[in-house]
């Protein structure tokens with residue numbers, strides 16, 4: 001069997017929330033001013049109650065609203081595919097499966113959460129959402145989602161991506177969103193940063209500050225975040241729950257689950273539904289891959305840190321490189337974030353997830369091999385997961401182990417990155433040790 005396709009009526013009807021199953025639990029988010037656990041009312045300034053309840057929830061299963069399900073069905077359920085041709089090219093006995101999330105209208109897993117977030121905001125009377133986007137994938141997803149629910153959308157797009165990726169802008173415009181390069185003249189944060197450095201490439205941390213400022217200062221406007229937070233990971237569990245069912249139909253069970261990690265949402269979405277099995281003693285490994293140039297899991301610190309540059313977000317207990325860390329301009333824009341989801345960070349602390357880092361050239365090489373064998377061009381972010389799956393498969397090519405990875409998105413709007421790779425313009429960045437140390441020195445002081 002090459003691929004497993006579920007019927008619509010076989011789709012999961014609830015999301016899975018891993019929070020109650022994390023052995024060491026989660027640390028609460030803190031108020032950036034008082035350093036005490038933050039009051040939900042304070043978060044209610046920019047998030048709807050429906051999402052805040054999920055953020056704090058200890059329920060394992062949360063019903064997917066019918067309105068969300070209806071939009072999911074534009075592309076869901078997504079296929080699970082066996083990568084026979086890749087296995088053959090590698091000469092491995094490993095069975096490699098991938099969950100293909102590139103089939104969504106914007107080409108990645110991100111609409112799984114965007115649609116849910118737009119729905120809960122709409123239900124509570126919110127008319128406009130603001131957000132940041134790095135590579136443009138999250139902005140596209142939220143533009144799609146807000147268009148489905150008749151809402152307005154404003155996207156602060158990190159300057160370097162804004163200049164590199166004109167077609168992401170076209171895509172967001174088509175769905176009716178308003179896009180501006182960040183830092184922008186539209187916010188006090190943006191104006192202050194532009195004054196100091198008019199040529200700054202921007203960063204996700206800056207764009208988040210701007211989107212939050214815009215939401216807090218406009219009536220009827222909320223803010224939406226595309227990764228990191230617990231509610232985003234709950235929404236992404238749809239892909240893991242489907243994959244688990246599809247693996248059963250394929251008569252397979254993963255020895256290793258692999259994913260690429262930016263803020264951690266696609267990998268958590270795939271692996272979390274397997275955590276209960278792991279806790280019951282099932283032998284299964286979870287390995288998350290991040291870029292060596294932005295190594296929050298493998299070289300960052302587990303500490304309370306701000307999610308943005310200005311310090312407006314609650315402090316999250318997470319693996320972080322420090323909120324002032326400016327990652328090098330690698331092409332996997334969606335992996336350039338200083339922090340990692342508290343859920344992923346807690347699962348690393350509890351020795352359930354094994355974090356690893358990889359360099360960009362080996363990832364592009366893996367991505368090109370995947371394209372030429374399996375016929376789908378991966379997003380630069382996704383090549384990190386492919387490289388990870390190949391590393392697992394080649395540890396012992398005679399070991400017939402089963403590997404499952406998430407194909408988080410396609411690269412059809414990222415072809416400039418492939419051109420740069422083929423032209424020899426991409427380089428591996430050495431691990432930015434000094435910058436990380438300097439940035440970690442600025443972590444907020446707690447207690």
Ligand SMILES: *Cc1c(COP(=O)(O)O)cnc(C)c1O
Nearest residue numbers: 137227262263264265266334409
């Ligand atoms: C955003 C993105 C990622 C990284 O984000 P996570 O929250 O870690 O999943 C990975 N792949 C693609 C295609 C993306 O768009």
